[in-house]
Amino acid sequence: MNRRDFLRTSSVVVVSFAFDGVMPETAAPQTTNPGKPIDPREVDSFLAIHADGAVTIYTSKVDVGTGLNIAMAQMVAEELGIPVDRISVVEGDTALTPDQGGTGGSTGITRGGVELRQAAATARQALLKLGVNADMTNVGAIAGGKRLDLKVDPKAPLKNPSSYTVVGKPVLRPEVRKKCTGTTVFVQDFSVAGMLHGRVIRPPSIGAKLISVDEASIRSIPDARIVRIQNFLGIVANDEWAAVRAAKSLKTTWSESQTLPGSDMLDRHVRASAVERDETLVNRGDPAAALAVTAKQLSATYWWPFQSHASLGPSCATVDFRPEGTTIWSASQGPHGLRANFARVFGIAEDKLRVIFLDGSGSYGSNGNDDAAADALLLSRAVGKPVRVQWMREDEHGWDPKGPPQLLEIRGGLDAENRIAAWDTQMWLPGNVQGSRPLLAADDAGIPQPHGRTAGQISQNGDPPYAAPNVRVVVHWLKDTPLRLSNLRAPGKIANVFAVESFTDELAAAAAIDPVEFRLRGLTDPRAVDVIKRATEMIGWEARPSPNSRPQQGNLRVGRGMAYVRYKQMENYVAMAMDVAVDRSTGKVNVRRITCAHDCGLVINPDGLRNQIEGCILQTLGRTLHEETTFDRSRVTSVDWKSYPILSFPEVPTVEVALIDRPMLPPMGAGEAATAPVAAALANAVFDATGMRLRRVPLKL
Amino acid sequence: MPKYTFRVNGRAVSADSWDPAQPLLYVLRNSLGLHAVKFGCGLGQCGACTVIIDGRAARSCSTPVSQVAGRSVTTLEGLGTPERPDKLQAAFITEQAAQCGYCTNGMIMSAKALLTRTPNPTPEQVKQGLGGNLCRCGTYTRILSAVLRAGKA
Structure with missing residues (x-):
């Protein structure tokens, strides 16, 4: 029996010709349906085995610099039993990749990777039946270029983690080599034949109407063409600089509009805003009654402002609009969601719309990418050519959908033994509105669309992770909020943990108990205890109550603080400690050293994981120290890196990370969790150094 | 259209620009196909567009192409390749x-x-x-x- 006959007669596996991996950069734009399986129930949707034994994996989860690709490749390599360097990844192409949901909420590994792993485990069993040997050296010869035509078997056996040889290793991310040599094709670098450059002139104030356009004002700029659709105003040009110059030079008249409350004293505005509904998230015991009889009572209010994704590169997309099939090249974290939304809003059949992910500047949720794609789509549709739109700096800072403002009031009480007897959190948060987030371009062009609103799961981690018999957490969901929202890294959790862990520190100080001891008294979960002990040992924690009784170091006052989170109360365990020095004459906070202990279950790639944790810490340090989106009655006023500073190089502290690997537990995502304790650890350290409790972000002394 | 001649990564190049104020960034990316250099802010605030001009780091987003004439520019592509990084x-x-x-x-x-x-x-x-x-x-x-x-x- 020859091999082909064997394949045919083998009862389990039927072979046919597989799709041979058209790469996104070379795909013909009009190929909206290349015929590759994408049903997430099918193994072939996730994996293609090539004749040379290499494997391509397909996923809708995209790597926005997080190291997700290599982690997925390691998981697949481990289960299939082939070397990780034989695996390449096609990500986020609606025509090629199964829909595993968008990339967010730290689900890249937990859903994306785990589904791929199961597909690989299913494939391995089938391949062994086909006669592929256990070390897979003949996999290309036997199965290369063919479909397995198999359903993913949720019961296909997985390797025992104790036998892992690829998972758990710090395999280098191959894309870093390309990024360091300028050979990565970012969406900003992508072009197609005949492509024009576009720029959009956004209204000077939110909701302003376009009254007139002086076309003569850009007559001296070569080949610049104006596209106007109601209040949507764009420029297209052969030359990018011509588009930029024309967009800057074009004289326009707009109606003025004053729809915003202004960001000064926004917390008061939020506190006084109309409430849509109250939601009780936790209700245990009787906090009101318990508070009345506690030995010590405290209350405090914490504030977190609007913040921007502040992507380093402004959002960009190229769209080739054609009646027979439209292609969008985008760095959106949700290519499938983008397609579904654009199909509805712009009246395009979903099967005539293909979204292809390309690397972009880091995004931490939904930045301006979807809006830039909508801009490019309208321009391409208007001029009948592919159009690339890259936003300018003020577009990104001014118009990206923002992380929400959050106001929290906490009351708590200690019993006679200085244990938490009662805890009451009240949050004022922007309420959700059903439907997708409005696209700027569609609103400007008068195209009807949903005006949904969500910033993600922003009410989590509002309760203390410590033993407390009486706890209540209530959210006052607000009817409205001034700016468009989106999910910004660890949505809501950073502010909530800032409040909860600052307040915990306030209780510890009121009890005159060391902050670590105070927390450990309320914890029994050994994983929680492990991370707290580890992070504080690493920093050389001196057990004593805060504030520091001897903080003086020359002009400086020094102190240490810590914070702990169990992310979403059910995922990663993270503890963090910081050493700070505060210059009392200038108020400048200098963070000297940060230690972090992190437990996210099974570790797939320890170096990639460390990179994510370090990034979580440093990015959030900037969000805590500096970042606030400001606006007047008409417009966002923090529109560049001077008015919206982020962490800069000279401010960077030493960062030490300890990974606690739990190979027998499921892996959790790690793109968000280590952000959550940063603000509280910093505020607690500043309190220790100065005796001043900072409850508003950005922290100011 | 005015033409500007300078050196990039050791090679003599000439680039047309209708506008002498056109930042070097756009010339490098769009006329010369050197995409390593990135537009970040156009304001000289973020550094994503940095190149080396005559030995000194410079912001290509705010350096007019006319000022580069006769000078020597090094971009990231001029350092090394994926196979042979510097x-x-x-x-x-x-x-x-x-x-x-x-x-x-x-x-x-x-x-x-x-x-x-x-x-x-x-x-x-x-x-x-x-x-x-x-x-x-x-x-x-x-x-x-x-x-x-x-x-x-």
């Missing part, structure tokens, strides 16, 4: 000193200029020397390690 690029790869990679061009080019002036910098010198380069993903500590590694090598 010492500094190799150090970035070893330290995995990138997340999204959008700032990487500017970080490497600013570090290159720094190491030319100061071959064995202290950590503080690196932090100050790269003080005009922003990284939103927060890979600063790795970039610091990479530059120190290249300085020692």
